[in-house]
Amino acid sequence: MAILIDETKRVLVQGITGREGQARTRLMKEYGTKVVGGVTPGKGGQVVLGVPVFNTPREAVDALGGIDISVLFVPAAGVKDAAIQAFDAGVTLTVLVPDRVPVWDAMEIAAAAKANDARFLGPNTLGALSPGKAVIGMIGGRAESARQWFKPGVPAGVGIISRSGGMASSTGYYLSQAGVRISTIVHIGGDAVLGIRIPEAALLFESDPATEAIVIFGEIGSTQEEELASLIKERRILKPVVAYIGGKAAREGTRFSHAGAIIEGGRGTHAGKVKALREAGATVVDAFGDLPGAVVAVLERMNGRSLMSEAERNAQWHTAITCIEPNKVAVRGYDIADLMGRASFGAAVHLILTGELPSPSIGTLMDAVLVASIDHGATPPSALAARTVASTGASLSAAVAAGIMSINRHHGGAIEDCARELRRICDRATRESLSLDEAASRHLAAMKEAGDRMPGFGHRYHTKDPRTTKLFELAKAAGVDGELMKAARAVEKCFADQKKPLPINVDGAIGAILADVGISPAVFNGIFMIARTPGLVAHVVEEQTRERPMRRIDPVNHGYDGPPTRTLPTSP
Numbered sequence: 001m002a003i004l005i006d007e008t009k010r011v012l013v014q015g016i017t018g019r020e021g022q023a024r025t026r027l028m029k030e031y032g033t034k035v036v037g038g039v040t041p042g043k044g045g046q047v048v049l050g051v052p053v054f055n056t057p058r059e060a061v062d063a064l065g066g067i068d069i070s071v072l073f074v075p076a077a078g079v080k081d082a083a084i085q086a087f088d089a090g091v092t093l094t095v096l097v098p099d100r101v102p103v104w105d106a107m108e109i110a111a112a113a114k115a116n117d118a119r120f121l122g123p124n125t126l127g128a129l130s131p132g133k134a135v136i137g138m139i140g141g142r143a144e145s146a147r148q149w150f151k152p153g154v155p156a157g158v159g160i161i162s163r164s165g166g167m168a169s170s171t172g173y174y175l176s177q178a179g180v181r182i183s184t185i186v187h188i189g190g191d192a193v194l195g196i197r198i199p200e201a202a203l204l205f206e207s208d209p210a211t212e213a214i215v216i217f218g219e220i221g222s223t224q225e226e227e228l229a230s231l232i233k234e235r236r237i238l239k240p241v242v243a244y245i246g247g248k249a250a251r252e253g254t255r256f257s258h259a260g261a262i263i264e265g266g267r268g269t270h271a272g273k274v275k276a277l278r279e280a281g282a283t284v285v286d287a288f289g290d291l292p293g294a295v296v297a298v299l300e301r302m303n304g305r306s307l308m309s310e311a312e313r314n315a316q317w318h319t320a321i322t323c324i325e326p327n328k329v330a331v332r333g334y335d336i337a338d339l340m341g342r343a344s345f346g347a348a349v350h351l352i353l354t355g356e357l358p359s360p361s362i363g364t365l366m367d368a369v370l371v372a373s374i375d376h377g378a379t380p381p382s383a384l385a386a387r388t389v390a391s392t393g394a395s396l397s398a399a400v401a402a403g404i405m406s407i408n409r410h411h412g413g414a415i416e417d418c419a420r421e422l423r424r425i426c427d428r429a430t431r432e433s434l435s436l437d438e439a440a441s442r443h444l445a446a447m448k449e450a451g452d453r454m455p456g457f458g459h460r461y462h463t464k465d466p467r468t469t470k471l472f473e474l475a476k477a478a479g480v481d482g483e484l485m486k487a488a489r490a491v492e493k494c495f496a497d498q499k500k501p502l503p504i505n506v507d508g509a510i511g512a513i514l515a516d517v518g519i520s521p522a523v524f525n526g527i528f529m530i531a532r533t534p535g536l537v538a539h540v541v542e543e544q545t546r547e548r549p550m551r552r553i554d555p556v557n558h559g560y561d562g563p564p565t566r567t568l569p570t571s572p
Contacts, residue, residue: 001183001208001209001210001211002183002184002208002210003128003130003159003186003201003204003205003208004093004121004136004196004204005033005128005129005134005136006133006134007032007033007034007133008034009034009136010034010067010068010069011034011036011067011070011071011134012035012036012037012057012070012071012086012091013037013038013039013071014038014040014057014070014071014073014074015039015040015072015074016038016039016040016048016051016053017038017043017046017053018040020073021040021048021073022048022049024071024073024097025049026049027135027142028134028135028136029049029050030142030143031135031140031143031146031147032132032133032134033134033136036051037051037053037064037067038053038054038060039055039056039057039060039082040055041056042055044059044431045431045432047427047431052064052427052430052431056085057070057086057088057091058089060089061089061090061091063431066090067089067091068091068092068093069091069092069093069095069136070094070095071094071127071136071137072095072096072097074098075098076099076100076101076102076123079098079101079105079109080102080105080108080109083113083120084108084112087112087113087116087118088112088116090116091118092116092118092119093118093119093120094118094120094121095121095122095128096120096123096125096189097126097138098122098123098124099123099124099191101122101123109195110195113195119195120195121136121186121187121188122195123191123194124189124191125137125187125188125190126138126139126165127139127187128185128186129150129184129185130153130183130184130185131146131150131152131157131184131185132152132154133152137187139169139172149172149176150176150182150185151180151182151308153181153182153184153210153211154210154333155305156183156210156211156212156305157181157182157183157184157210157306158175158180158181158182158183158211158213158214158299158306159183159184159186159201159204159208159211159213159214160182160185160186160217161188161198161201161214161215161216161217162185163188163190163198163219163224164187164190165187165190167246168186168187168217171185171217172185174291174292175291175292175295178292178293178295178296179296179307179308179312180295180296180299180307180308181305181306181307181308183205183208183211184205184208197222198216198224198227198228199224202216202228202231202237203237205239206238211239212240212299212305212306213242213299213304214237214240214241214242215242215243215291215295216243216244217243217244217246217288217291218245218273219246220245220247220268220270220273221247221268223268225273225276225277226273226276229276229279229280229282230276232277232280232281232282233280240298240302241280241282241283242284242285242295243283243284243285244285244287244290244291245270245274245277283298320332331348331352332352332355334357343357344363344364344366345367345370346363346364346367346369347360347362347363347366349366349370349527349530350362350363350366350517350519353523354518354519361477361478362480362517364474364478365480365513365517368471368474369510369527370527372467372471372531373412373527373531373532374531374535375535375539376535378539379556381406381411382404382411382532382536383535383536383539384553384555385402385406386400386402386403386536387543388553390543391543391547391548391553396537396540399540399543400533400537400540403539403540404532404533407529412525413455414455414505414507414511415456415508415510415525415527416511416524416525417455417456418456418508418511418512419512419515421447421455422483422488422511423484423487423521425440425487425490426487428442436487437490437493439487439490440487440490440491440494441494444494454491454502455507455508456505456509456512457491457495457504458502458505462505465504465509467509468503468504468505468508468509471509471510471513472485472513475516480516480517481516482516483516484511484512484516485513485516487512488504488512491504492504510528511524514527
């Protein structure tokens with residue numbers, strides 16, 4: 001698990017059309033954050049990086065449904081109004097990235113958050129990052145570097161709380177280099193008035209079952225570290241705490257890097273913080289360079305799961321798909337021997353492509369998708385290519401590979417293409433406040449004007465594809481009837497209204513269903529390849545065993561001499 005942010009949270013970006021908003025939205029999306037919308041007053045209706053833009057958070061919530069987190073990349077003077085608008089729209093966490101937010105504005109934001117039972121991180125924060133899951137804000141800078149620097153907390157990790165943005169990343173980096181996994185990195189912000197502070201973040205980590213220890217990069221000024229010490233003494237924080245406090249040499253009245261890091265009236269001193277934490281039982285190091293070693297020592301004493309093995313530390317690259325150990329194979333964390341006989345092939349395909357086992361009903365639906373595409377006769381290009389290569393005397397693998405290589409944009413690609421067009425219809429309906437029927441009509445008109453055809457509708461052979469009907473029945477039984485399936489029905493209705501009935505075919509049905517199940521369109525062509533491979537093997541073996549070598553294969557004129565129509569036995 002993680003705190004504040006993970007891959008399931010729906011995120012809104014306020015100020016998305018600005019340079020900073022666009023750059024950080026790209027980081028968040030590329031790292032896996034579910035950015036569902038953006039807000040810039042007066043820019044509603046635009047699309048930025050594939051994300052629809054609205055004029056207000058309320059408009060976004062009304063169009064998209066509930067939003068968990070809003071990240072603000074707006075000028076400091078506009079932070080108060082933007083944050084309060086997010087709270088009023090029902091957003092329960094805002095991330096206030098800008099610095100120089102007026103203190104009185106921050107106090108009003110705090111009051112509005114309390115009134116709406118909401119929270120905020122910042123101001124003057126880089127946000128939070130849960131390695132391998134998602135990021136809100138700008139920790140890591142780029143998705144590629146964030147993946148390299150911070151090791152995911154699987155099966156467990158340590159939580160990092162920092163009062164410094166730069167040191168939040170540095171702490172995560174050096175801990176990872178020392179072989180320590182991380183559950184979440186939180187930069188609470190450097191201003192005097194903050195939302196989530198060290199004590200509150202520590203309590204969140206205490207409640208997180210995947211966090212084994214809490215690491216603090218503290219500073220002089222404020223009483224946050226002393227409050228944390230009190231929580232430890234009160235046994236409200238039971239997990240080990242390892243801390244470094246910056247600003248040892250700072251004198252009273254001298255600001256140490258941030259507005260909130262200043263000693264005033266003898267409060268917030270380095271010595272006072274260190275003393276309070278040590279007396280409470282926390283481990284406090286004198287030098288930042290000692291922090292990773294101290295964390296490792298604590299984890300070793302508790303036999304923590306957050307420590308990587310030597311092989312994992314020395315690995316040049318990582319995969320999250322399969323772990324091989326002596327006498328054990330684990331796929332996405334599941335022992336493959338346990339999956340055998342308990343998970344269907346469709347469920348296993350869902351697992352390896354998405355990282356999660358589906359519910360039994362979705363597993364059955366995945367099985368149906370694979371069966372629906374297992375073969376479509378000898379005439380499709382993949383079957384003809386496989387048979388042609390097989391007739392030359394090529395091996396089974398070479399012939400099947402030839403068939404697989406022919407699966408591309410115009411053969412099997414309609415699954416992905418249809419899903420993407422249906423998504424555009426849904427986005428248009430949201431962006432322009434249209435019904436799906438109207439959005440489908442306008443989208444099809446635009447495609448026709450551009451000389452394009454709607455993929456996934458109509459069939460060169462079937463007037464009503466029997467596979468489509470069955471798939472939609474199974475999807476309904478599995479409780480799947482999302483936006484794309486509704487958009488598909490809107491497209492069918494539009495074609496029917498134009499007296500040109502083009503029902504959705506099996507490719508379009510699979511694309512709509514898989515997208516509504518939550519699978520990325522990027523793997524749809526691969527799912528078609530997985531499904532079609534057994535059929536290609538059958539065609540190649542039949543070609544090798546029944547036909548003469550190097551024959552001229554007619555692409556259409558062939559007969560069928562297999563078993564007559566059969567029915568499945570009824571269940572007992």
